[in-house]
Amino acid sequence: MSFFSLWRHWARVERSRTPWWQWPNLLSLDAPLVAVAWLWMFSRFYFIEVQDPAVYGVLAGLVWVIYVVDRIRDASSSTPELRDRHHFHDRHRRVLLSLAALVFLASIVGFFLGVPFSMLWDWPRGYPASFAAFLQASLTHGMVVLGMAILFFFLGFRSNRGMDFALFKNGWVALTFAFGTAAGAHFYSYASVLDMITSFEALGFAFLCLMNLNAIELWEREEAAGEDYPQRDFLLSLPLLLIGGTSLWAALYWHDYHKPFYYSMLVASAALLMLDHFRVTLSARLLRVLADLALLLPLPIFWFWF
Template sequence: MEKNRPPIWLLPNLLSLDAPLVAVAWMWMLARALRVEYVHPTAWWVLPAAIWCVYVADRLFDGWSHPDIRESSPRHAFHWRWRWLLVVLVLGIGSACMYQALYVLPRSMFSAGLVAIMLCGLYFLVAFFQGRDVPFVKNFLAGMIFAMGVGIPVNAANASLLVTDFNDVVYAMRNTGLIDAIWNFGWMVIRTLLVIFHQCREMLIFGLLCMMNITAIDLWERAESAPDQETAYGHESTLTFGLIVLAGGSLVFAAMYADEYSKPFYYAVMVAAAVLQGVNHYRDHFSANAQRVLADIALLIPLPIFLVF
């Protein structure tokens, strides 16, 4: 193997295929937890394709706004090297996803997807102005947007996702005025967030797990470059505390709010958090690239739980 050729096990991470795979796996688990027997077939490929586009755009954006990251991160270096091909692919795949959302998927999914796109815009705005500290706000937004993407197709099949959809916004703009259109749009945003994260508590817990997954990689990278052991230990302790709270919260939700169908979902979050903590504790035994791959594997390990329960 050539010296500069990446190992095969790193390719899914370099190609941004790990996040789409995680999304499909957790959408299947969520459908099982909510007893949803039918999810629109198109959603099974539109969701991972859209997530792939967002991840590639994010890494290209990072490479453009922070040139130093092209040297320190193999993922960003790879994306920047192939940036023009990736831009063409993102535009083509993104257009195909938009066509499916407009003309194939249910209108409720399109309306909820607009809310997710709006949050993506907020995410990139925060990313542009972020400093050198650990970007907790950015990671929180990323985790919740990822959870929304997983939850929207399942919630659309499970119940009426929205009281107000985008058609009502357009109708108000054409017939009753701008104020009514803004009101309808605001209610659409609020209703979507309530359905995804309040009525479906599984998505809130999963969003926090995604946040911890992203934050783990950030903290590990900062620990590697920390000037002293005390700073590195502080990063590890911060992550440990967050994962313990997440695992404990999942256990509480499983005991107090979950039925026999949704309990495995909370157990899956708890197992994923425990595996992440295991990687965190023994991270000195792994390379930086292996740590990133293991962080994603931690989110896939709980999948067999739904085959047992």
């Protein structure tokens, strides 16, 4: 089967009411999957040799809770810009809120009990961790991400649903998501949190997340309006070319050990750019799923490189 025939097959399948590939998005599982994947890549990038598996579960759980609560809150508003994911969360809000409460509690317990215990357990095998180091990391990495997440929820209560506010909110979501993901690996290093939030890697991943969110925002609004947004090239195409070119330059001229991370950003940005080129042949709901899948494409690079 050729590429174009496979593409047409996907276009026919996605016309059904709830195709199988939409369920991860409806259940808010796409964002936690992306977060866990990039946490693993950040761990390789930061030379983390000993890392507690509970960190992946805590990150996935907290990201899932934030997305579920945010979608239920959006579904409660009077905005007409609700999508399938919002209607699904509104119909099952009681079940999802109950599950979110349980997952949140399990994540908090796992962070404050499981993570420090495993750090002390791993200490004889070469990781010089202690409760003091754990508390210091919590007060730096944890508080920064927590503060950003609280401000994100505060922004959600704004009634302004215009494009300008949506782009501003997307920028803050991207920073919070990227720093929260990177903190799960940077947490184990001796570097300060300032080194993480000012690094090219964390900011580059945040920019990539912003392009993912902006692409979805544009595709959904353009499908509803029936026409292209006037500044779409400035908001999507040109930034994707910029991050792709910068990543290629960094991969060619920076340290060899860092090459897979920059190649990963190049592959993800190229995939988003290709999806935007084919946007007229697919619906916004399929494009949203594929946009998240584009952020998972770099996984094989790290898998075979290390």
